[in-house]
Structure formats: structure tokens, C-alpha cells
Amino acid sequence: MSRSVVQGGWAVLRLRKFRLALMSRFLLTIAFQxxxxxxxxxxxxxxxxPLDLGWVGLVQFVPILLLGLLGGHVADNFNRIHVLTACLGLVLVCCVALSVLAMSEVAAVWPILMVLAMLSVARAFYAPTAQALLSNIVSQEQLPNAVGWWTTVWQIATVAGPAAGGLVLIAGSDWVYACAALLTGLSISLMVQIRIGTRPRRREPVSWAALTGGLRYVWSNKVILGAISLDLVAVLLGGVTALLPIFATDILGVGPVGYGWLRSAPAVGAVCTGLVLAQFPIRRKIGRTMIGAVAVYGVATLVFGLSELYVLSLAMLAVAGAADMVSVFVRHNLIQLATPDEMRGQVAAVSSVFIVGSNELGEFESGALAALIGVVPCVIVGAVGTLVVTGASWVLFPELRRTDRPRDAFRAALPSD
Known part of the structure; x- marks a missing residue:
């Protein structure tokens, strides 16, 4: 890559490696959705x-919890393209297996859960490696814009994926899984075209110290710790994705297509926000901005839980998605710009275990709590809890509140003289 870097939101798209990685991620995200x-x-x-919807989340959380840190170690010690290609291959196998189960009209849930567990194994290695890959294909100056496009394209896929899934679902679940397999195959074909140059360094053997290096770095950096912790609790308490089939059928009275748009609505808001962030990244007062965004997320979730109008529910999910996009943008920038390259995979793994894992654990929490107290009270309790934690974070993480620029997080991790 030339050292003369052209600035601007669109300049990073001129890099072929970045375009290939972006499109591969786009197709895979549609498949996942x-x-x-x-x-x-x-x-x-x-x-x-509803409890079975919770089990779907839990069975995907356990592999991420057990293997997430190992995934970060692998991302920092092996060729990241090779790791990502292997992960995509396992995802393809899982898509085919789910399609076969659907065509067989299986009447039990446990075979589906087993395949989802294997799918989550792939995610445990894919997530930290894909996040760490950015530093290999763009310059430091282009990272904020690259993160903006990275998250925006992901959100665009989370709009297209559920909407397309809802439409194809009319034909049957087996067709949805077959389409996901095709998209994953296309994602692999793009990923294998990327060539990255890595600085030669001694491969660190697997050990407890190596696996927990990311944890120690995050613990020593209170800004990143605060950002990850705040995101974790918001996703754990305020997530409603697992309950959307119930809202669609029992509360709002819409079918598969309406359900698909409910799944897409958060991403619609996120895409609009992400397109703005890709052109005009947040560069100042990022800590306060993140805390405020999580508060908006909690309010939107609360209104969604109280709504019985389909249009209002869609709007609140879109607002929640827009707020979540701001939070994700800040967190990704903090991790990319405040972490040394040799530790990016490990720190990204910590983020994946906390954030991606909490998505799945949050689905289990939602399903279990909904089975206990009801769907609407479950959402209301989660939204109120999110707002309480957001207020507490203002006091518990003053370093995050005072952070002005992403580079401030890097200085926060340096030992004082």
C-alpha cells in the first residue's frame, strides 16, 4: 500500500483488498441473518x-465463551485469511446440515441446536480474526473510515438478510438454509482472493498467559473496559431479537414477511447512521457520545415493549438500531486505534466473548424470562435495566466519560511515570 494516503470517506473503497473483505463480510452477514x-x-x-427460543441463544453462547479467547490467540498467530477461510468452510457445512434437517421435517429441536453449536464454533474464531484483519488491509489513517464502512455494510446486510429470509421463508425453511449456503460459498470465493503481508514474528505457543493477554490488556485500559462492559449489559438486558417471532405472531399479528421486516428494522436505522459515520466519523467526545447512545437504545426498547402498533414498533426498532450503531462504531474504533497490532486479535476476542456472546446469552435470558413473566414485561424489565446501567456507567467509568478521542484510550493503558 502506498504511503500517500488519500483522505476521505470513499478513498478506502479504492483498495481492492478492502473491497473483497467487505463484500465477503456482506454476503456472510446476509447468510447469518x-x-x-x-x-x-x-x-x-x-x-x-419461548424457552426453546432461549435455548437457541444459549447453545450458541457456550462455544463463544469457551473458545473465544483461543480464537483471539489464533488470529494473532496464524495467517488471518487462512483462519477466516476455514471458518467460512465450517459455516457452509452447517448451512447444508440445517437444510437437510428442514427437508426431513424434523420434529425435534435438539438436532437444530447441535448444528447451531457447530456454527457458533466457527463464529468464535471468525469474529476476532475478521475484526483484526482491518489493520492488515488499510492504513492507520484510513481505519476510522474503514470501520465506518465495515459496520455500515454489516448493517446493510442485516437489513437485506432478514427481509430476504422472511420472503424465502414463505417457500420453507429448507430454501432459506440453501440460500444461506450459496451466499457462504460466494463469501469464500472472495476471501481466498485476498493476500496480506504480515510482519514476521515469533509464534506464541498456546498457554494460559497467551490466552488471557487480551483480558489483561482490557482490564488495564479502563476506557476499553468501560466501552465493552456498557455494550455487554445493554445487549444482555435490552436485546429483543429472540422474542420477535412472538411479537410478530401473538402481539402485532403479522406473518413471515412482517416478521422479516421486524428483524430488519434495527439495521435500517443503523444503516442510515452508518452511512453518515462513514463520511463523518465521530472524532471528539466519543465517550459521552457512546453513553448517550446506549441511553437512547434503552428508551427505544422500552417504547417497543409497550407498543401494539406495527408501524410504531418498526420505528422504535429502527431508533434502537441507530443508537446501537453509534455505540458499535465507538467501540470498534477504540479497539482498532488503541490496541497494538500484535494484540488486536486477542482484544477483539475479548470483545467478541463479551458482546457477540452476550447477544446469544441475552436471547436465552429473554426466552427464559418471557416464559416466566410474559413477553411484554420481559422487554420492559430489560429496557429499564439498560437505562439504570447506563446511568451507573457515568459514575463507574469516568475514564470512558472523559475520553475525547480514540487515541486517549491508548494513553490510558500506558503506565504512569
Whole structure:
């Protein structure tokens, strides 16, 4: 890459490696979103029990919890393109397996859960490696814009994926899984075209110290710790994705297509926000901005839980998605710009275990709590909890509150003289 870097939001798209990685991520995310739509609908159709929707989340959380730190170690010690290609191959196998199960009209949930567990193994290695890959294909100056496009394209896919999944779901779950397999295959074909140059360094053997290096770095950097912790609690308490099949069928009275748009609505708001952030990244007062965004997320979730109007529910999910996009943008920038390259995979793994894992654990929490107290009270309790934690973070993480620029987080990790 030339050292003369052209500035501007669109300049990073001129890099072929970045375009290939971006499109590979786009296709894979659509595949994941389509899988999420089909699995939730299929499981609820089989049992009609909210708790089973919770099990879908839990079975995907456990592999991320157990293997997430190892995924970060692998990302920092092996060729990241090779790791990502292997992960995509496992995802393809899982898509095919789910399609076969759907065509067989399986009447039990456990075979689906087993395949989802294997899918989550791939995610445990894919997530930290994909996040760490950015530093290999763009310059430091272009990272904020690259993160903006990285998250925006992901959100665009989370709009297209559920909407497409809802449409294809009319034909049957097996067709959704087959489409996801095709998209994953295309994602692999793009990923294998990327060539990256890595600085030669001694490969660190697997050890407890190596696996927990990212944890120690995050603990020593209170800004990143605060950002990850705040995002974790917001996702854990305020997430409603697992309950959307119930809202679609029992509360709002819409079918598969309406359900697909409910799944897409958060991403619609996120895409609009992400397009702005890709052109005009947040460069000042990022700590206060993140805390404020999580508060907006909590309020939007609360209104969604109280709504019985389809249009209002869509609007509140879109607002929640826009707020979440701001939070994700700040967190990704903090991790990319405040972490040494040799530790980016490990720190990204910590973020994945906390954030990606909490998505799945949050789905289990939502399903279990909804089975206990009801769907609407479950959402209200989660939204109020999110607002309480957001207020507490203002006091508990003063370093995050005072952070003005991403580079401030890097200085926060340096030992004082």
C-alpha cells in the first residue's frame, strides 16, 4: 500500500483488498441473518415455547465463551485469511446440515441446536480474526473510515438478510438454509482472493498467559473496559431479537414477511447512521457520545415493549438500531486505534466473548424470562435495566466519560511515570 494516503470517506473503497473483505463480510452477514430468521421461526413453530427460543441463544453462547479467547490467540498467530477461510468452510457445512434437517421435517429441536453449536464454533474464531484483519488491509489513517464502512455494510446486510429470509421463508425453511449456503460459498470465493503481508514474528505457543493477554490488556485500559462492559449489559438486558417471532405472531399479528421486516428494522436505522459515520466519523467526545447512545437504545426498547402498533414498533426498532450503531462504531474504533497490532486479535476476542456472546446469552435470558413473566414485561424489565446501567456507567467509568478521542484510550493503558 502506498504511503500517500488519500483522505476521505470513499478513498478506502479504492483498495481492492478492502473491497473483497467487505463484500465477503456482506454476503456472510446476509447468510447469518437469513439463518437467524429461519431458525427462530422453525423452532417456535415446532414447540410454541419461548424457552426453546432461549435455548437457541444459549447453545450458541457456550462455544463463544469457551473458545473465544483461543480464537483471539489464533488470529494473532496464524495467517488471518487462512483462519477466516476455514471458518467460512465450517459455516457452509452447517448451512447444508440445517437444510437437510428442514427437508426431513424434523420434529425435534435438539438436532437444530447441535448444528447451531457447530456454527457458533466457527463464529468464535471468525469474529476476532475478521475484526483484526482491518489493520492488515488499510492504513492507520484510513481505519476510522474503514470501520465506518465495515459496520455500515454489516448493517446493510442485516437489513437485506432478514427481509430476504422472511420472503424465502414463505417457500420453507429448507430454501432459506440453501440460500444461506450459496451466499457462504460466494463469501469464500472472495476471501481466498485476498493476500496480506504480515510482519514476521515469533509464534506464541498456546498457554494460559497467551490466552488471557487480551483480558489483561482490557482490564488495564479502563476506557476499553468501560466501552465493552456498557455494550455487554445493554445487549444482555435490552436485546429483543429472540422474542420477535412472538411479537410478530401473538402481539402485532403479522406473518413471515412482517416478521422479516421486524428483524430488519434495527439495521435500517443503523444503516442510515452508518452511512453518515462513514463520511463523518465521530472524532471528539466519543465517550459521552457512546453513553448517550446506549441511553437512547434503552428508551427505544422500552417504547417497543409497550407498543401494539406495527408501524410504531418498526420505528422504535429502527431508533434502537441507530443508537446501537453509534455505540458499535465507538467501540470498534477504540479497539482498532488503541490496541497494538500484535494484540488486536486477542482484544477483539475479548470483545467478541463479551458482546457477540452476550447477544446469544441475552436471547436465552429473554426466552427464559418471557416464559416466566410474559413477553411484554420481559422487554420492559430489560429496557429499564439498560437505562439504570447506563446511568451507573457515568459514575463507574469516568475514564470512558472523559475520553475525547480514540487515541486517549491508548494513553490510558500506558503506565504512569
Amino acid at each position: 437469513m439463518l437467524g430468521v429461519a431458525v427462530g421461526w422453525q423452532v417456535y413453530a415446532i414447540t410454541g415455547d
